[in-house]
Amino acid sequence: MEDTIAAIATPFGEGGIGIIRISGERALPVLEEIFEAASDKSDAENRMLCYGRIIDRKKDHVVDECLAVFMKGPATYTGEDVAEIHCHGSMISLRNALSLIYENDVRPAEPGEFTKRAFLSGRLDLSQAEAVMDVVKARSDRGFDVAMSQLGGSLSRSIGDLRSQLMDALVDITVNLDYPDEDIEEITLHQLSDRISPVSDGLEKLIASADTGRMIREGLAVTICGRPNVGKSSLLNALLKQERAIVTDIPGTTRDTIQESMTIRGIPVNLTDTAGIHDTRDVVEQMGIQRSKDAFNRADLIILILDGGEDLTEEDRQLLELLRDRKALIVINKMDQDLRIGREDIIPYAADEDILFTSALTGDGIDRIEDRIEDMVFSGKVVQETSEMVTNVRHLDLLRKAKADLDQAYDAVARGEPLELVELDVRSAWDHLGEIIGDTASADILDEVFSRFCLGK
Numbered sequence: 001m002e003d004t005i006a007a008i009a010t011p012f013g014e015g016g017i018g019i020i021r022i023s024g025e026r027a028l029p030v031l032e033e034i035f036e037a038a039s040d041k042s043d044a045e046n047r048m049l050c051y052g053r054i055i056d057r058k059k060d061h062v063v064d065e066c067l068a069v070f071m072k073g074p075a076t077y078t079g080e081d082v083a084e085i086h087c088h089g090s091m092i093s094l095r096n097a098l099s100l101i102y103e104n105d106v107r108p109a110e111p112g113e114f115t116k117r118a119f120l121s122g123r124l125d126l127s128q129a130e131a132v133m134d135v136v137k138a139r140s141d142r143g144f145d146v147a148m149s150q151l152g153g154s155l156s157r158s159i160g161d162l163r164s165q166l167m168d169a170l171v172d173i174t175v176n177l178d179y180p181d182e183d184i185e186e187i188t189l190h191q192l193s194d195r196i197s198p199v200s201d202g203l204e205k206l207i208a209s210a211d212t213g214r215m216i217r218e219g220l221a222v223t224i225c226g227r228p229n230v231g232k233s234s235l236l237n238a239l240l241k242q243e244r245a246i247v248t249d250i251p252g253t254t255r256d257t258i259q260e261s262m263t264i265r266g267i268p269v270n271l272t273d274t275a276g277i278h279d280t281r282d283v284v285e286q287m288g289i290q291r292s293k294d295a296f297n298r299a300d301l302i303i304l305i306l307d308g309g310e311d312l313t314e315e316d317r318q319l320l321e322l323l324r325d326r327k328a329l330i331v332i333n334k335m336d337q338d339l340r341i342g343r344e345d346i347i348p349y350a351a352d353e354d355i356l357f358t359s360a361l362t363g364d365g366i367d368r369i370e371d372r373i374e375d376m377v378f379s380g381k382v383v384q385e386t387s388e389m390v391t392n393v394r395h396l397d398l399l400r401k402a403k404a405d406l407d408q409a410y411d412a413v414a415r416g417e418p419l420e421l422v423e424l425d426v427r428s429a430w431d432h433l434g435e436i437i438g439d440t441a442s443a444d445i446l447d448e449v450f451s452r453f454c455l456g457k
Contacts, residue, residue, distance in 0.1 A: 004030070006101045007109035008094050009456035015089030020098055021456060022106065023114055027081040028070055030104045033057070034097075035068045035085070046072050054085065054097050063100060064093040078114055079121025112453025116446065119438060126438030126449065127155050130392055133453055134217060142266035143216045146389055155395070158206065158388065159436050162199050166430045169195035173423045192413050192422065196406055199429075203403040206390050210399075213391035215377055219261065219268035221298060222373070226305035227315050231333035234360035235305060236260070236273040239369070265374040272299070301376065302328040303369070306346075308339040308357070320349040328354065329372055335359045394449070398432045405429035 004024025010017070022030060037052040047069065054063040067086040076082040087093045102108065112133075119129045127150060134147035150156075169192065224232045240262055258273040304323060306316055320330070330350045332341050336359040346355045356372060358365030390396050409425035434440030441449075 004106045005109035005113055006030075006098065006106045007114075007456040008098060009084075009114075010089065012091065013089075014091075018087050018089040018091075018094045019456075020085045020087065020094060020101065021109075021114060022083040022085075022101060023076075023078045023080050023109075023117060024106070025081060026105060027083040030101055030106055031068060031070055031083040031085075033104055034063075034100050035066070037068075046070055049086075054087070054100065056100055063096050064088055066097075074121065074123075077123065078117040079123050080117060109455065110450075111455050112450035112457060115453060115457055116450040119446075119450075125153075125156050126441055126446070127159070127392075127395065127436050128153060129438075130394075130449060131155075132457065134391065136454070136457065139219060139261070139268040140216070140263045140266050143268060143391075146213065146216055146391055150391070154388075155390070156437050158202070159433050162202050163430055163433045163439075165195065165199050166426055166433070169199075169426055170423065170430065173419050173426065177419055177423070193410065196410055196413070196426070200403060200406045200410065203399055203406065205388060207396065207399050207403060209388055210390040210396045212377055213389040214393075215300060216267065216389070217391040219270040220373070220377060221270050221272070221300045222303060223272045223274060223299035223301075224303045224305060225274050225319065227307070227313065227319075230305045230307040231360045232273055232305050233258075235303070235331065235333065235358070235366075236271060238358075238360045238363050238366050239264070239271065264370050267374065267377055269373070300327065301373065302326055304328060304330050306330065306332050306341055308332040308334045308341050309337045311340050312345055320346070324349065327376060329369065329376075330355050331365075331369065332357045333360055335365060336362050395436050398435050402429040402432040405432065 002025070004022065004026035006020060006022040009019045009021040034054050034056075035050075035052055036055050037050045039050070039052075049067050049069045051065075051067055053065055055061070056063055064087045066088075069084050069086075071082045071084075073080045073082065085097060087097055115124070115129050115132050118124045119126060124132075131147050131150035135144065135151055138144035138147050172192070172195070224235055226232050236258065240260055260271050260273075262269050262271060302323060304319055306312070323330075328350065330346050332339065332346070332355070335357045339357075343352070343355050353372070353375075356365060356368050358369060360366075390399065405425045405428040409422050409429070412422045412425065431440045435445065438446070
């Protein structure tokens with residue numbers, strides 16, 4: 001980290017302000033070289049935001065008016081000296097200013113390099129560093145809250161506590177292995193099991209939270225399906241609270257999938273309206289129906305719409321059969337009319353709480369659909385502890401590996417196998433947990449993690 005880096009820290013495009021960030025030992029000299037304060041104060045007074053101009057001194061040319069600030073390390077984001085220049089948000093202005101900076105022995109930052117330096121300087125651990133991008137990319141209030149909680153170290157503390165318990169077990173094992181002839185109380189298999197069991201339970205709890213965590217981070221994939229003309233597009237419009245899909249009385253109006261993103265009770269939702277699933281010889285309709293089936297198979301949650309004004313058809317029953325082992329809501333639409341389908345008709349196929357009545361035309365019952373989606377995501381808990389939620393696929397994979405290690409260690413203890421074998425499994429679990437927070441992560445892993453970041457972060 002001896003070299004100095006710089007990059008644009010704001011999104012590309014037009015805007016009121018564009019920010020260039022510089023980090024490294026040359027941050028101050030570079031700022032003093034290109035920035036000229038409008039006042040008599042020092043051009044780069046520590047942590048003082050100054051108004052002035054960026055000057056190309058070789059050409060005696062004003063590049064832009066700006067605000068600039070210098071922040072002395074280590075009390076900065078990267079732990080190094082940092083300078084920021086707040087230009088007008090024109091790409092011409094930012095590009096010209098950045099080119100001038102690069103002429104002063106500064107190189108372009110790689111994706112995620114500012115946060116990588118924060119990690120290497122000890123300002124953040126690896127799970128906190130990954131949470132930075134989750135904060136940036138959050139699509140809902142809940143997603144933002146979870147990311148902020150992890151950025152604050154909630155997951156790190158949970159992992160640290162589990163690793164501490166494993167280290168206690170490793171110390172006991174090592175003492176018994178290295179000093180068998182000393183006057184040391186021999187660890188019993190029962191005591192060792194008692195050490196491992198709470199950690200295994202903690203890992204299981206974190207792993208169980210991952211499904212909900214993924215939905216909060218990436219969005220819940222919801223597919224609306226059903227026969228033609230039962231009200232699928234009307235329900236999509238009602239949930240979106242806008243006329244997104246064309247609605248007519250003509251069956252087969254929707255011939256392709258329609259995808260929209262929205263938020264329901266703080267949960268990001270990727271909503272897909274599908275073409276009506278039925279037998280047809282129309283080639284275009286067949287293509288739309290195949291896409292509907294693909295969306296059906298990918299969905300986290302399926303909303304099956306039934307026309308409450310008609311009796312159940314054979315096609316309805318076939319769709320209901322397909323949903324027996326899936327997370328699904330059965331919505332009986334057109335409750336504003338005389339209903340010919342009752343709850344008792346659907347009970348053989350679905351749980352009572354998953355059968356809902358609505359009128360997509362009037363909006364009646366839409367709130368109950370939203371209530372049920374929230375309940376299903378959070379397993380009936382309106383508020384879930386964000387500090388115990390796993391949202392990262394890398395973390396989940398390592399947690400599963402650590403759990404498998406401890407299961408193997410527990411079995412070895414139960415079989416009375418040598419402590420050397422138990423130690424290998426316990427240490428492997430400890431290492432896998434260390435990869436989550438970066439303590440035992442290799443350079444290749446770090447490069448892979450930070451390569452997913454955006455420039456300037």
